[in-house]
Amino acid sequence: xxxxxxxxxxxxxxxxxxxxxxxxxxxxxxxxxxxxxxxxxxxxxxxxxxxxxxxxxxxxxxxxxxxxxxxxxxxxxxxxxxxxxxxxxxxxxxxxxxxxxxxxxxxxxxxxx
Amino acid sequence: xxxxxxxxxxxxxxxxxxxxxxxxxxxxxxxxxxxxxxxxxxxxxxxxxxxxxxxxxxxxxxxxxxxxxxxxxxxxxxxxxxxxxxxxxxxxxxxxxxxxxxxxxxx
Numbered sequence: 001x002x003x004x005x006x007x008x009x010x011x012x013x014x015x016x017x018x019x020x021x022x023x024x025x026x027x028x029x030x031x032x033x034x035x036x037x038x039x040x041x042x043x044x045x046x047x048x049x050x051x052x053x054x055x056x057x058x059x060x061x062x063x064x065x066x067x068x069x070x071x072x073x074x075x076x077x078x079x080x081x082x083x084x085x086x087x088x089x090x091x092x093x094x095x096x097x098x099x100x101x102x103x104x105x106x107x108x109x110x111x112x113x
Numbered sequence: 114x115x116x117x118x119x120x121x122x123x124x125x126x127x128x129x130x131x132x133x134x135x136x137x138x139x140x141x142x143x144x145x146x147x148x149x150x151x152x153x154x155x156x157x158x159x160x161x162x163x164x165x166x167x168x169x170x171x172x173x174x175x176x177x178x179x180x181x182x183x184x185x186x187x188x189x190x191x192x193x194x195x196x197x198x199x200x201x202x203x204x205x206x207x208x209x210x211x212x213x214x215x216x217x218x219x220x
Contacts, residue, residue, distance in 0.1 A: 035209070045200065047209040060208040094156070100147060100202060100209075101168070103156040 002026035004034075004095050004104035014113045018085055022078040022095030022104060029053065029071055033098040034078040036069060038091040039106075046091075050098075051078055085111045115139050115203055119212025125220045130191045136201035136212045138182045145205035148177055148186045151214075152197045160199075161186065193219075 008020040022034060029051075036048040049059040051069045059067050068081045078095060092106040116139040126132050136146065148161040159168050161177035164184060174189040188195055196219050201212040 044213045045202075045211040047207075047211070058207050062208075099162070100204065101159045101162070105154075105156050 002097055002102040004097065004102060006093060006095055006104045006107040008093060008107040008109050010108065011110050011112060012085055014085055014087060014111055016085055017081060017083045018089065018109060018111075020080045020093050020107060020109065022080070024076050024078070024095075024097070027097065029073045029076060029078065034069075034071070035096045035098070035100060036078075036080045037094045037096060037103075039094070040088065040091040043091075048080070053098075087111050087113070114208055115142060115206060115210050117201055117203055117210050117212040119201055119215060121215060122213065124215055124217045126191055126217065127220045128191050128193060130220075132188050132191060132217065134186045134199050134201075134215045134217075136179075136184045136186075136203075138184070138203055138205075141181050142203045142205035144180060145203060146177070146179065146184045147202045147204065148175075149200050149202065150195075150197045151200065157200070191217075 003025045005023050012018050031053045033050050033052040035050045039045050049069050051057050057069050066083050071078045089111045092108050094103050094106040096103040118137045120135050144164040146164050149157040151157045160171050160175050165177045176187045178185050198214050198216050200214040
């Protein structure tokens with residue numbers, strides 16, 4: 001059974017860097033990819049990017065300059081790192097597996113000055 | 114980027130009603146369209162994948178249809194547990210894009 005869980009800092013200051021971890025079970029990160037998706041309060045869902053089973057990545061061009069997705073396959077963890085945070089980066093951050101079937105519960109991140 | 118226009122944004126209906134939710138893509142997405150249900154505080158749940166394929170474990174009252182740019186989710190007979198927010202996702206091309214969501218409430 002696929003399970004995914006996001007963990008993050010909760011509160012981040014503006015201009016700082018966000019780091020969120022997605023810990024997965026039930027599949028291998030070397031065989032399947034992981035997406036990152038976010039949802040700002042009262043807004044729609046925004047796809048951020050994916051890291052594939054071979055380690056390659058695709059990013060949303062709107063975020064590409066600030067975003068990095070990486071992984072530690074030995075720990076079954078995927079990492080989202082985003083710099084130069086602003087208040088409009090406040091959102092629930094989700095990870096989801098390749099086919100966007102299974103999602104984590106999401107982690108709320110508030111960016112505040 | 115492909116824009117997904119979802120309608121209606123809000124829907125009020127009664128148990129037993131048949132409801133439809135629509136997503137219109139700004140270009141052909143070749144049936145690469147999924148539907149999700151989300152309840153407050155929970156992870157999204159995939160209902161339908163690739164337009165009309167029912168996810169395992171999802172009741173048959175949910176169905177999907179469409180082609181080209183126009184897609185529909187139908188719930189044939191609403192049950193109390195169906196009152197939630199629904200959204201579509203196109204995965205034809207990057208960036209993946211979502212509909213804005215439909216909040217389905219009890220009348």
